Amino acid sequence: MKKFVDIAVIGGGPAGLAAALEAWRAQPELNILIIERDHEPGGILQQCIHNGFGLHFFGEELTGPEYAGRFIAEVKKTSIEIMTDTMVLELNNERKILAVSAENGLIEIEAKAVVLAMGCRERTRGALNIPGSRPAGVYTAGCAQRLVNMEGYMPGKKVVILGSGDIGLIMARRMTWEGAKVEVVAELMPFSSGLNRNIVQCLVDNNIPLKFNHTVVRVDGRERVEAVTIAEVDPATKRPIPGTEETYECDTLLLSVGLIPENELTNGAGVEMDRITSGAVVDETRQTSIPGVFACGNVLHVHDLVDNVSNEAKLAGLSAAQYVAGGEKKVEKYHSVNATNGVRYAVPQRISADASGKLDVYFRVGNAYRPAKLVVRCGEEVLATRRKAIMTPGEMEKITLDADKITGDITLEMEA
Amino acid sequence: MSATNYDVAVIGAGVVGCAIARQLSRYQLKLALIDAAEDVAMGASRANSAIVHAGYDCPPGSVEARLNVKGNAMYDAWCADLDVPIQRIGSLVIGFDEQDEKVLEELYDRGIKNGVPGMELISGDRAREIEPSLSGEVTKALYAATGAISCPYQMTIACAENAKENGCEWLLGHPVTEMKVVDGVVEITMGEEKITAKHVVNAAGVFADEVSAMLGDSSFTVSPRKGEYMLLDRTATSVKTVIFQTPSKLGKGVLVAPTVDGNMFAGPTAVNQTDKLDTSVSQEGIDQLSALSRKSVPTINLRSVITSFAGVRAQPSTGDFIIQISEVCPQLIQAAGICSPGLTSAPAIAEEVDSLLRKAGAELVEKEDYNPIRKAIPEFRHLSNEERTQLIEKDSRYGRIICRCETITEGEIVEAIRRGARSLDGVKRRTRAGMGRCQGGFCGPRVMEILSRELGIPMTELTKFGGNSRLLTGVLKED
Ligand SMILES: Cc1cc2nc3c(=O)[nH]c(=O)nc-3n(C[C@H](O)[C@H](O)[C@H](O)COP(=O)(O)OP(=O)(O)OC[C@H]3O[C@@H](n4cnc5c(N)ncnc54)[C@H](O)[C@@H]3O)c2cc1C
Ligand SMILES: Cc1cc2nc3c(=O)[nH]c(=O)nc-3n(C[C@H](O)[C@H](O)[C@H](O)COP(=O)(O)OP(=O)(O)OC[C@H]3O[C@@H](n4cnc5c(N)ncnc54)[C@H](O)[C@@H]3O)c2cc1C
Numbered sequence: 045m046k047k048f049v050d051i052a053v054i055g056g057g058p059a060g061l062a063a064a065l066e067a068w069r070a071q072p073e074l075n076i077l078i079i080e081r082d083h084e085p086g087g088i089l090q091q092c093i094h095n096g097f098g099l100h101f102f103g104e105e106l107t108g109p110e111y112a113g114r115f116i117a118e119v120k121k122t123s124i125e126i127m128t129d130t131m132v133l134e135l136n137n138e139r140k141i142l143a144v145s146a147e148n149g150l151i152e153i154e155a156k157a158v159v160l161a162m163g164c165r166e167r168t169r170g171a172l173n174i175p176g177s178r179p180a181g182v183y184t185a186g187c188a189q190r191l192v193n194m195e196g197y198m199p200g201k202k203v204v205i206l207g208s209g210d211i212g213l214i215m216a217r218r219m220t221w222e223g224a225k226v227e228v229v230a231e232l233m234p235f236s237s238g239l240n241r242n243i244v245q246c247l248v249d250n251n252i253p254l255k256f257n258h259t260v261v262r263v264d265g266r267e268r269v270e271a272v273t274i275a276e277v278d279p280a281t282k283r284p285i286p287g288t289e290e291t292y293e294c295d296t297l298l299l300s301v302g303l304i305p306e307n308e309l310t311n312g313a314g315v316e317m318d319r320i321t322s323g324a325v326v327d328e329t330r331q332t333s334i335p336g337v338f339a340c341g342n343v344l345h346v347h348d349l350v351d352n353v354s355n356e357a358k359l360a361g362l363s364a365a366q367y368v369a370g371g372e373k374k375v376e377k378y379h380s381v382n383a384t385n386g387v388r389y390a391v392p393q394r395i396s397a398d399a400s401g402k403l404d405v406y407f408r409v410g411n412a413y414r415p416a417k418l419v420v421r422c423g424e425e426v427l428a429t430r431r432k433a434i435m436t437p438g439e440m441e442k443i444t445l446d447a448d449k450i451t452g453d454i455t456l457e458m459e460a
Numbered sequence: 461m462s463a464t465n466y467d468v469a470v471i472g473a474g475v476v477g478c479a480i481a482r483q484l485s486r487y488q489l490k491l492a493l494i495d496a497a498e499d500v501a502m503g504a505s506r507a508n509s510a511i512v513h514a515g516y517d518c519p520p521g522s523v524e525a526r527l528n529v530k531g532n533a534m535y536d537a538w539c540a541d542l543d544v545p546i547q548r549i550g551s552l553v554i555g556f557d558e559q560d561e562k563v564l565e566e567l568y569d570r571g572i573k574n575g576v577p578g579m580e581l582i583s584g585d586r587a588r589e590i591e592p593s594l595s596g597e598v599t600k601a602l603y604a605a606t607g608a609i610s611c612p613y614q615m616t617i618a619c620a621e622n623a624k625e626n627g628c629e630w631l632l633g634h635p636v637t638e639m640k641v642v643d644g645v646v647e648i649t650m651g652e653e654k655i656t657a658k659h660v661v662n663a664a665g666v667f668a669d670e671v672s673a674m675l676g677d678s679s680f681t682v683s684p685r686k687g688e689y690m691l692l693d694r695t696a697t698s699v700k701t702v703i704f705q706t707p708s709k710l711g712k713g714v715l716v717a718p719t720v721d722g723n724m725f726a727g728p729t730a731v732n733q734t735d736k737l738d739t740s741v742s743q744e745g746i747d748q749l750s751a752l753s754r755k756s757v758p759t760i761n762l763r764s765v766i767t768s769f770a771g772v773r774a775q776p777s778t779g780d781f782i783i784q785i786s787e788v789c790p791q792l793i794q795a796a797g798i799c800s801p802g803l804t805s806a807p808a809i810a811e812e813v814d815s816l817l818r819k820a821g822a823e824l825v826e827k828e829d830y831n832p833i834r835k836a837i838p839e840f841r842h843l844s845n846e847e848r849t850q851l852i853e854k855d856s857r858y859g860r861i862i863c864r865c866e867t868i869t870e871g872e873i874v875e876a877i878r879r880g881a882r883s884l885d886g887v888k889r890r891t892r893a894g895m896g897r898c899q900g901g902f903c904g905p906r907v908m909e910i911l912s913r914e915l916g917i918p919m920t921e922l923t924k925f926g927g928n929s930r931l932l933t934g935v936l937k938e939d
Contacts, residue, residue: 081861131861142845146859146870149852150845168899173690173768177740180924180931184901191905197919197932222936266737267929284743295933308865311695 045151049077050368052141052155053361054132054309056080057087059341060161061115062354063361067159068122070365076124077153079143081131085119086112087163088186088342089350091193094214096241100351111350127151132162135313137334157336157364160310160324161357164303164342166211172301174206176263179270185211185300192218200296204272205229206260208236208243210348212300217246219298226250227292230258230274232282235412237302237438239348261289263297272297303346313337320389321345327378328395328403328447329363330356335372338364345391345406348440352406379422379453386410386458387418388437395454399447407443407456412436420445422454466492466629467822469648469657471636471671473497474505475612475806476798477663478619479538483810484817485626486830492655493620493628494648496635498926499886501616503665505803506889507689507739507771509715509728510612511702513801514551514604516571516579523781525574528801531808532606538807542618543836544611545720551607551702552587553713554756555600563706564602571604578605591701593757607702611720612803613889614836619806621879622834626827630880631655633926636664639674646675646791659822661793661813666736666774668782668796677788681777682797684736687728688745688770690753691719693897696764698724703756714752716760721892726753726760728771739770766897773799781805783812785820793820837875837890841867862910863903865896873907877914884908885925 051067053060056078064078078085089097092108099105102114119126130145141153166184181200183191188199189211201224205212208231216226229247234256236243247254255274261284262273276288305323307315316325316333323344324332330340340360341353367373377397383390388410395403409416416435420428420443427450430443435458443456468484470477473495481493495502512535518525539546555561564581571579580603587601588594624630631650638649645656664671669682692698698718705713708730716726729745746768753760776782776797786792793816795809802809818824838851840858851871852859858871868891876890884900887893887907894900894907908931912919923929 081864129860131864133861133867144848144852144859144861146852146856149849149856149859165898166901168766168897168901173741173746173765175741175743175746177738178769180929183904184898187901187904191932192936195905195909195919196936198934198936199932201933261743264740267923267925267927 045148047077047151047153049153049155050074051076051157051159051364052153053078053159053161054135054141055087055161055163055343056082056085056126056128057161057163057341058089058112058115058350058353059163059343059357060087060159061085061112061119062357063159063161063340063364064124065115065118065122066358066361067365068124070362071369072123074365074368078119078124078126079130079132079141080126080128083128085116085126085128091190092214093193094218097350100349101354132309135309137314139336156368157338159360159364160337160339160343161341162306162309162343164305164346166299167302167304168299174260174263177265179263179265179268181265181269181296182263183296183298185209185215185298188215188298189218192222198222198224200224200294202227202294203296203298204260204274204292204294205298205300207231207299207301208238208254209300209302210238210242212298213238213242213246215298215300216252217250220250220252226252227294228252228274229254230260231256232259232277233257234279235436235438239439259284260297269295269297303342305343305346307343310339310343318389318393321391325393326391327375328392328399330360330392331363336367345389348438352440352442379450381405382453382455383407384455384457386413387456390456395447395450399450401447403445403447404442405445405456407441408437409435409441409458410437413458417459418443418456419459420454420456422450422452427454463647463654463656465645466490466655466657468492468659468661468817469494469646469655470661470663472503472663472665472668473500473616473620473632474503474663474665475501475616475619475803476795476809477661478616478623479806479810480661480663480795480813481623481628482619483814485623485628486826486832487824488827489824491623491628492631492657493623494631494634494636494650496633498633498882499880500620500632501613501889502925504771504774505616506613507769508612508687508800508803509717510609510719510803511551511715511717512546512608512610513804514571514579514606515574515576515801516567516602516604517707518574518801520570520573523783524801524805527781527805527808527812529575531801531805534807535608535610535804539610541832542615542622542834544614544618546608546610547720548606548608549701549718550590551604551704552591553602553704553706554587554594554598555706556597557599560706561600564600567602576604576606579603591699591703593697593699593759594703595756595758609702609717609720610803615803615806617890618834618836622832625834626830636671636674641675641789641791659791659793659817659820661795663795663798665798666772668774668794672786672792672794672796675786675789675792677786677792679787680782680797682774683777684733685773685775686731686733686738686770687773688741688749688768689725689727690746690749690762690765690768692724692761693764693766694722696724696761697759698722699757705752705756714749716753716756736772739772741768741770767899775799781809783809783816785816790820793817837872837879840869840872862906863893863896865898865902866892868893868903870910873910874914877911882915883923883925883929884911884931887911
């Protein structure tokens with residue numbers, strides 16, 4: 045099967061849905077296609093049945109499926125086509141897509157613009173090199189979430205969680221509610237990578253201890269997990285301190301140790317990548333190094349709040365529509381956005397010299413700062429300053445700049 | 461209840477037992493392949509270096525040396541018949557100083573004595589031409605053109621499938637607990653079940669001494685020696701050849717090599733232990749491998765490690781493979797103490813056992829309809845687009861991707877189950893679903909659903925690798 049479309053959106057999660065919708069709103073005559081490998085659109089939100097989505101975007105608290113449902117309902121009212129159960133296998137630098145489904149077999153798609161919205165995947169045990177045996181009962185938190193929330197099964201009864209990412213925190217509460225005993229959450233860093241509200245609502249309210257500067261040093265059990273040993277680490281070297289080991293008898297180890305943008309297709313197309321975000325390098329329109337290819341959501345950089353995903357995706361969708369309507373616009377010059385001195389990364393990584401109006405830059409800090417002060421400079425000139433009682437690596441921050449004031453490369457840095 | 465009577469029972473469904481079963485399945489024999497585990501390739505044959513060794517490190521004159529060189533030469537034909545990957549990428553043993561260089565010369569001499577073709581002692585610079593990622597510190601290397609990589613569990617599975625195709629019965633999940641000779645035949649007890657066999661082949665890996673002792677032959681012991689590995693993501697720049705460091709007393713030295721699937725890996729360590737089943741990975745092992753692999757390939761990206769694992773070698777007390785008719789029990793043929801290079805030697809060991817069986821009086825008459833060919837499960841990811849289209853037209857399940865990291869379709873998974881996979885790991889070894897960078901985080905629950913559906917067993921009964929390795933502890937309580 046062969047298809048020609050104006051805009052192909054890869055991934056039907058919140059990012060893909062919002063991007064397609066915004067592109068359609070800007071140019072309703074465009075031929076827009078969303079390609080989603082799952083049975084239904086909605087992305088990772090379909091398994092997040094807890095509350096806490098949309099506070100910023102819709103001004104009310106929704107569950108994940110409800111939040112996705114609003115976008116899906118909107119999309120259904122439009123001419124946007126959604127192909128589900130369809131997996132994109134390849135993307136090349138001329139925006140040709142190869143996809144496959146049981147229904148249609150191989151599908152070749154040529155698109156004038158492409159929006160990358162493939163989301164992310166979870167880091168695994170192997171990536172951490174946890175010593176010990178390799179029995180059943182070691183799951184990433186998201187995998188456990190799917191088993192519980194979508195399939196209705198309990199992956200374990202006595203649980204140790206490594207990592208205090210949001211999914212792990214949410215699963216600590218969920219498993220507790222379902223009758224499991226969550227013994228402890230061990231976090232390697234001296235701070236959590238999860239949202240503060242999740243630490244309070246999921247752990248504190250359920251009396252689950254959270255141990256900072258701790259990691260798992262051993263998994264025991266030949267067939268099924270029988271015990272997990274954690275130990276305190278030296279904050280400087282991250283090496284376990286001998287003698288601090290504590291062993292918990294349990295049947296399950298959940299890992300919530302980070303998300304990695306799913307960029308195999310992006311890499312395959314030869315898009316320039318950012319080593320820190322593991323996502324594409326983009327400009328303020330969310331265009332990648334390949335003209336007509338845009339990226340948004342977790343595939344670009346890992347977000348904690350879906351509301352930010354939706355906003356970023358709207359921008360990418362609008363840019364894609366403008367690109368198709370207006371053709372490729374040669375960008376004469378880019379100013380780079382440099383993250384230094386305590387700022388781990390910033391997105392977009394570059395801003396075109398003729399950008400105008402208000403422009404949001406998302407960033408994360410590399411450490412906990414309390415109080416925190418971020419300064420954005422263009423040469424010597426201070427463009428903006430942001431003070432907050434606390435900034436941590438777990439919460440993505442945003443600063444709004446006036447694009448007209450950007451006359452050269454800009455720098456984001458933390459100051460005392 | 462009368463027990464089933466077999467002509468030959470092979471105990472142990474590792475690469476050695478399965479190669480033997482395949483070899484014997486060409487004859488008009490009632491043949492059983494027995495293993496305690498519920499799947500084949502659950503012992504050493506599942507976790508090793510996957511190298512088809514050239515044969516220069518075995519002591520000249522040993523059984524090992526002879527079967528290694530012979531096995532290496534047989535591999536291409538076996539792999540072609542069985543549709544198993546083999547890549548003749550060549551191997552390098554590298555030296556960093558004068559002492560190493562002496563070892564390299566010794567290895568070369570040994571290789572000549574063992575009859576290894578295609579060896580060459582080369583300079584560090586020449587070695588770096590062959591393998592550009594090699595350390596600048598390397599001063600000399602032993603290159604062996606016949607060094608190759610294959611896939612140990614695919615080889616094992618392929619042999620087992622081909623044997624079955626030719627009439628061999630699989631008795632998996634059948635631990636042999638007792639044997640005795642009654643009226644000249646061996647009565648084999650496996651828990652509740654009993655069978656008899658005129659001849660028993662002992663290919664029980666690390667447990668071969670215990671199996672042998674069941675028939676009164678305690679002439680050797682087997683001790684476990686663990687080897688740990690780190691496996692890197694496919695995106696990590698890989699090496700092109702097998703790179704060994706000079707061997708130590710405990711093994712062939714840590715190597716860095718590509719796998720046939722394009723990943724790179726480093727290992728093994730060598731740790732003597734008492735527990736024959738302990739395949740845990742230690743922090744010391746990980747640290748040691750990190751340091752040693754960097755010594756060979758300084759640019760190795762250890763951040764891209766996707767998993768670590770370990771296998772247990774079966775070190776025989778005799779110091780050599782034990783392949784002979786038991787002196788205590790003439791019905792028993794030993795294929796024991798098969799440490800490294802057992803994977804390489806397996807086809808040669810199979811032929812050796814064939815001739816021992818004749819010697820032991822078995823009547824080996826070729827079947828007319830013996831089929832040496834076994835086809836692998838179609839691999840969607842490696843097919844051309846036309847082939848993919850044809851496959852999906854025949855069975856649309858080949859158009860549904862289940863494992864996104866390795867691009868494995870539902871069709872492949874269903875076929876793996878049809879061929880004998882019963883667990884998540886069984887599917888993984890046959891298809892690679894769950895072997896990629898997310899290690900089953902995404903496809904795990906989906907593969908479980910397919911297993912449950914195809915086997916008609918509830919989700920809560922599914923295991924990771926048989927036994928009590930249950931994946932789920934129950935269903936959600938009703939609200
Ligand atoms: C488990 C979890 C819990 C969270 N909890 C909260 C919370 O409480 N509150 C909150 O505000 N935010 C939360 N978030 C964050 C928010 O949900 C995510 O940031 C958001 O879902 C990201 O949207 P996305 O569209 O970028 O990615 P995803 O939702 O991951 O969607 C990506 C989509 O792309 C599809 N896809 C990928 N590759 C392909 C391909 N090759 N072919 C076809 N389709 C493809 C996938 O199937 C998926 O549907 C959570 C995130 C996770 C992972
Ligand atoms: C770390 C490591 C690296 C290696 N690298 C290489 C290499 O690169 N190249 C090479 O050629 N070789 C290598 N080897 C050696 C090779 O892996 C082994 O020689 C080979 O796998 C042995 O196969 P096997 O069939 O004898 O044993 P196994 O694969 O261990 O099979 C034995 C089987 O017997 C079964 N069994 C035991 N007791 C009983 C019982 N009572 N009843 C029923 N069943 C029983 C077990 O369940 C098991 O499945 C390596 C080995 C290790 C451990």
